[in-house]
Amino acid sequence: MARYYRPDTLAEALAIRAEKVITVLAGGTDIVPARTARAGWGDMSRTDILDVSRLQELRGIDETADGYRFGALTTWTELRRAALPAAFAGWQAAAKDVGGRQVQNRGTIAGNLCTASPAGDGIPCLLSLDAAVELTSAGGVRTVPVGDFVTGYRTTALRADELVTAVVVPRPAEGAVGAFAKLGARRYLVISIAMAAGVIAVGEDGRIRSAALAVGACSARAQRLLRLEAALVGVPAGAAVSAVEPELLDELTPIDDIRASGDYRRAAALTLVRDIVGGLAGDGERRVA
Amino acid sequence: MADGAQTPKDIVSIALTVNGAARTVAVDPFQSLATALRDGLGLIGTKVGCDAGDCGACTVILDGEQVCACLVSAAQADGAAVETVEGAGPDGITDRLRRAFLEHGAAQCGICTPGMLMAATDVLAREPGAGREAVEDALGGVLCRCTGYVKILDAVMSVAGEVDASKGVGGPPSRTMTAWGGESDGGREDRCVGGPPSRTMTAWDVESDGGRADKGVGGPPSRTMTARVEDGDGGRVARDEGDGGFLSVGRRIARLDGWGKVAGTEVFGADAAPAEALWVRVLRSPYARATFAIGDLESVRSRVPGLEAIVTARDVPGENSFGIFPTTKDQPVFADGHVRFRGEAIAALVGTKEAVESVSDADLPIAWTVLPPLTGVEAALAAEAPALHAGSPGNVLTRGYLKRGDAETGHQGAAATAEGRFETAFVEHAYIEPEAGFAEPVGDRMEVSACTQAPYMDLEETARVLGVAHDKVRIRPTACGGGFGGKLDASIQPILAVAAHATGRPVRIVYSRAESMASTTKRHPAKIRARYSADADGRFMAFDMDGDFNTGAYASWGPTVANRVPVHATGPYRVPHVTARTRAVYTNETPSGAFRGFGVPQAAIAHETLIDDLAEKLGLDRWEIRRRNAIGTGDETATGQRLASAGLPQCLDALKPEWEAGLARAAEWNRGEGRVRRGVGIACMWYGCGNTSLPNPSTMRITLSRDGRLTFHNGAVDIGQGSTTVLTQIAAEALGVPAEAFRLVVGDTDLTADAGKTSASRQTLVSGNAARLAGEALRKGVLSLANAGPEARISIAEGVLTIADGEATRRIEISSLPADEAGVVLAGEGTWDPPTSPLDAEGQGVPYASYGFAAQMAEVAVDTALGTVKVLAIHAAHDVGRAINPTLTEGQIHGGIAQGLGLALMEEFIPGRTENLHDYLIPTVGDMPEMTIHLIEDPEPVGPFGAKGVGEPALVATAPAILSAIRHATGARMTRVPVLPHRLWEALQEGGR
């Protein structure tokens, strides 16, 4: 018979996690709809639940020596409201458009990562921030870059005895600014057809000093665009958009589904990336000017 | 709550504060907060539309932030403070919003209203003077399918103290003057000044009709309402100018059934059932076409405590079939060994809630043999396709045909001809209330209480399935949380009746969103080929079309679609030569039924696109070509009917200034080089109100009883469109008393006569006439008591009937009048059936007594790189004959426009793929264009006080107007809807644009 655990401390939670295979529940905004979908077609089964929502250790946004630490239970709303450097603007913009306010008030950044949907809006943002996931088990803590944590279509490197305890982001480069662009078929409550995130710093010389760009929903998991990033470094901000050549996005392997065709996704990703690069470079140019 | 683990059957106790009061409730920690509130605390104001975070109907405020109560586990609410619609809200904000919603007509069906109120409370508590964008962001998570969000935003902004009318979604509607005050001429300002409305609203008591209150079972849906005017401020609902001195007609009174909707006390299908009712969970086929054998169910049943029965086709006591027409009852209640679509019911578990939710489908001994399904009409029409129904070789359910003149000759003599092929998708009604209700054996009768659009048809279907006489069934409709055609067909009613019959116990059901979407009807996908010709002046010469409509696995309303489309196929224009052929085709897909427009919206996409083609070929303006051909009063339709009221020319004329301005705006914008291009489009529509050439009478009754109560017995169910209010206004006008004077008894088959279905935009016209006749009959009776002349004034107060005729005034003690056994001293009854005639073999005749007309204009912005379309504005001009209640009429148009926008841009139901509101997208508050509405009142001679229907006309023109605008913006001629971004992008690539 299924059991429901709601411990008060991380230690208790990790002990339960070590003991059995159990579904971790945070905001429930992915888990509950999935359960409803199963029940809708007659699968009434229940799994054991480990509700982590009471673990204070998983809450809070802190500035650390090397950057920022976001507790796993940080909600989209908490992220949106937080005072953070401009490099986080993309992730914060994504937070504003995940679902509606109700979902933002419950859904957590760690839950989004663990679901590892190709359309998870947080993932490309975290890739562009060079973020890592802090994974804790009874045996200890390890930190895995987001790009390694998300291993494929809805799969992650999370071990059955671990919990995500935090998302850590290294201190962004001087002058780095972030942006996010989401494409959906309606204004609110919409799963992305494609989305792009970027963090770009423009130097005193008006040239791009660093660029980190990622695209979601255009491959089994969100992808950093490493070739494009390399090509952008050193480019004058004003010429950045024209440097975004289609072949520099060939990490993407978009597919056809009910929301869009693969060809369209590829073209849309290019447009979104150009929009982001253009916006950020222009922004950077204005800052240094 | 204790720490550590609980087993699910271990009910635990959680302590929370609800609306300021400390409560403890016993819960299963897995269940949702929504369930805890509804089942545990009886707070039924919190609605459940999807159990997945997608609709927002369950929105409550948890520790100061809005959340979906369906996503929060009950355990997580332990120790929290929860605000629900039942509370006044922080600083009384919810109460203020409630009044504003009622005043603005922001609640139609009302199922989204609690969620909207809480989302709005959330933003205004945080930011009392919130601007429009903040409000939209806050409401973005709550879906409304009825209102187009316009009046909801108006209401919230009025409380937010937003005074700048120019920021409204639409400007002031052209006809409508004041909402509540008579003194302001500004249209909106008067209701937008900050703070609560200065006048007390009218409140309405929901009062039991006595039949059930004594049982104390959480009161089913007594749909009896007593009007109580809280203050006698006669100026509160001032008459608009120029309405010919009507007393009630034309007034913007608040919905008579509105208070419960804004208070959260309205009883919808899932909100009440006898306490001892068993639950029903239906097992459905996961396959589109298959045979199956059911093994030993008894062994499963006996293993599961609390599982009382598993019912199947064998347990159906009468006929195991239902369907709209006597000749098309082809859908089984439970499939008997053979399923024809994914989602078809094969059995039902009946037992305690825990029991039916503990058994998975896979636990039951069902052996499936999967067969290849026929998907799409081509597959079904293929020569080698198996016949899905014995009586329909070739899988053609019905054909429709219309012939006038000689289309071939007409085309040959034309200066320009346009041809095209068009395709539309399955569209889901997406009412926010999934089907729900209960059945209860009462003596030797079966009572079914459920949300429905058609109580008398439910009665017939239920009696047939039970194998009993009609008088052995009573249907007691609950409030209906949206219908749009989807709650016309029987769905849960026969299942409930069979389960109640099998167990002898009351039984209840609440469809999940998935089963509601998978098993109930859809809009017919259409494939249309059509050709339109015009002479050199742009005058239409000929039109011909062939249309195939995918009716899915069962007939439902397929015949109606096949017959209605040819009549409307040309659009509302004068066309001398017409041929139209339609087929409704069976496939192994979800049954298609009735959905706002019955095929006419699909056909409108074809004819309007072709008309744009003709305009292009002939170098004519798109407005101009429509104006030249617009059908008008006295013109003949393609069925040979001469129209007595046709206000289309006036509708087009009303849009002309906006058309010119819109073209100029777009041209100005497009002078820039950006990738966003703007365009303007236009489309016209017509719609015959009532059933096509079939009798569809309605009967209404008004009684005056010895105790002085005036009661309106109205069998027309109000699915949010406002018939309860509109019909009462009509009855009041005819009788000569205020609408508030009535006690209302709505839609109970024991207490009201058959008013027909709430469909085909017929209630205002057909039931409206019945209400008028009932009012006139009672008036005659009253006047004859005093020998008074026709101009006499009647009033009823405190048991006294006063009849003032000129100088003379008679006062009659009502209790002194002779009464019948029911205590009725005077009654007026009215029956009306629209005068139509059958269509002959060539589709000639008078199919409808009245037609509604509209022209709509769309302004769009298209991002040509992404293929996304933002509809900036819709300007709508509708000939409604007479707006009995302009607020409600506007509300219908707003909601229709929103649905038309969804049809054009985002809605596509794919069985097995989009069976939830996550993947099936309907417009949110952020997708709404500005809307301006022109109400054209070209009085309908046969209509009550000149009125005709508007429910369906609202939707038809929107999609073609948007397509026209997209084409104007980009050159892309889109012939398939929805125009998803990738489809438009692909068209732009092909066009080299």
Ligand SMILES: Cc1cc2nc3c(=O)[nH]c(=O)nc-3n(C[C@@H](O)[C@H](O)[C@H](O)COP(=O)(O)OP(=O)(O)OC[C@H]3O[C@@H](n4cnc5c(N)ncnc54)[C@H](O)[C@@H]3O)c2cc1C
């Ligand atoms: C209506 C609606 C709209 C949405 N729209 C969007 C959208 O636009 N964009 C988007 O990206 N997402 C969207 N989502 C999904 C979304 O809200 C999230 O992905 C959310 O962030 C998940 O967080 P949660 O806390 O609710 O996760 P839960 O549902 O509680 O859990 C999700 C997964 O993460 C695991 N998990 C959670 N926390 C931990 C932890 N600390 N350690 C280990 N495992 C953990 C769970 O076991 C589960 O596998 C939407 C959801 C809904 C219901």
Ligand code: FES
């Ligand atoms: S019921 Fe909770 S969002 Fe639909």
Ligand code: FES
């Ligand atoms: S009023 Fe909003 S869904 Fe009906």
